[in-house]
Amino acid sequence: MQADSATAPEFSPRQNAVLSQALRLLVDGGEKALTTAGVARAANCSKESLYKWFGDRDGLLSAMIAFQASKVRTFERDGERLTVPGLQDHLEVFAKDLLDVLSGDVSLALNRLAVGQASRDGSKLGRLLMEHGRRQIDRRARALIDAGRRAGLLAFDDGEEAYRTLYGLIVSDLHVRMLLGDHPETDFSQRAERAVRAFLKLHGTAKTLAEAGLTAA
Numbered sequence: 001m002q003a004d005s006a007t008a009p010e011f012s013p014r015q016n017a018v019l020s021q022a023l024r025l026l027v028d029g030g031e032k033a034l035t036t037a038g039v040a041r042a043a044n045c046s047k048e049s050l051y052k053w054f055g056d057r058d059g060l061l062s063a064m065i066a067f068q069a070s071k072v073r074t075f076e077r078d079g080e081r082l083t084v085p086g087l088q089d090h091l092e093v094f095a096k097d098l099l100d101v102l103s104g105d106v107s108l109a110l111n112r113l114a115v116g117q118a119s120r121d122g123s124k125l126g127r128l129l130m131e132h133g134r135r136q137i138d139r140r141a142r143a144l145i146d147a148g149r150r151a152g153l154l155a156f157d158d159g160e161e162a163y164r165t166l167y168g169l170i171v172s173d174l175h176v177r178m179l180l181g182d183h184p185e186t187d188f189s190q191r192a193e194r195a196v197r198a199f200l201k202l203h204g205t206a207k208t209l210a211e212a213g214l215t216a217a
Contacts, residue, residue, distance in 0.1 A: 011067060015053055018043040019067040022060060023106045031113055036060070058124055065132040068106055072097040074140040082151040084211040087144075088196060094141055095170045095192035102175050103183070111179055138163065145203075153208045154200075162203055169195040 011019065021043040025033045036057065040047045054060040074094050080086070101107050110133075114126040142163050148154035156162035170192065201214050209215065 011063070014045075015063075016067065018045055018050070018053070019064050022064050023068070026064070026113075027105045027109045030109075034061075058128065061125065062128050062132045065110065065128055066136060068101060068110070069133045069136045071101050072137050072140070074144045082147055082153060084153055084208050087148050087151070087153050087208070088200065088212060090144055091166075091196040091199065092192050094144065095195050096188050098137065098167075098170055099174070099188035099192060102171065103178055103188070108178060111175075115179070138167075141166070153205055154203045155205050156203050165202060166195070166199045169198050 018039065022034065022039045025038055025042055029038075034057075036047045036050050039060070040050055050060065054063045072094065074090060082090075110125070110129060114129050117125050142159060145154055145156075145162055145166065146159055149156065149159070154162070197212070197214060200208055200212055204212065204214065
């Protein structure tokens with residue numbers, strides 16, 4: 001299952017390889033290592049190609065963040081008719097992908113760097129993380145739960161509130177703990193399943209609860 005093609009960034013395999021090298025440089029060497037010359041050297045490409053593909057350094061950072069966000073999958077929209085097992089599977093894939101990405105060295109390095117720059121005038125990394133990372137993930141996940149409601153599988157009045165509930169059940173305080181150096185888990189499958197079951201208990205329709213073998217919260 002792939003990320004929603006309507007919102008996932010469209011990078012070529014070569015561009016993906018360059019972005020992977022740029023992210024590795026950031027993790028290994030911090031912000032100072034992230035120069036166009038350094039990325040070009042690590043990725044074996046020209047600086048001219050970098051400027052052509054991504055523009056300036058902010059454009060490169062934006063692309064790196066979007067590349068990371070694209071690893072969190074939701075579902076394909078092309079004519080798919082959601083069922084209860086399908087919805088549950090999509091939600092669990094989203095939850096596990098989200099936890100895997102948030103717990104990775106790249107995400108932790110980007111977020112720690114953004115927090116460290118938050119008090120500086122003109123710092124852009126936090127804004128870029130929100131615009132090209134978190135909001136892209138949020139939008140695709142919102143599309144999934146909205147589709148679940150249209151299919152009669154989920155019930156809620158406020159989609160944003162329902163999504164925040166889902167996000168909170170999945171992540172809780174885990175990301176903050178990891179940013180502070182704690183690594184309590186390595187396999188997030190069971191956590192993802194528990195979070196989705198709790199969400200369905202809160203927002204699943206009678207049909208969903210019956211087919212998933214759940215009781216209302």
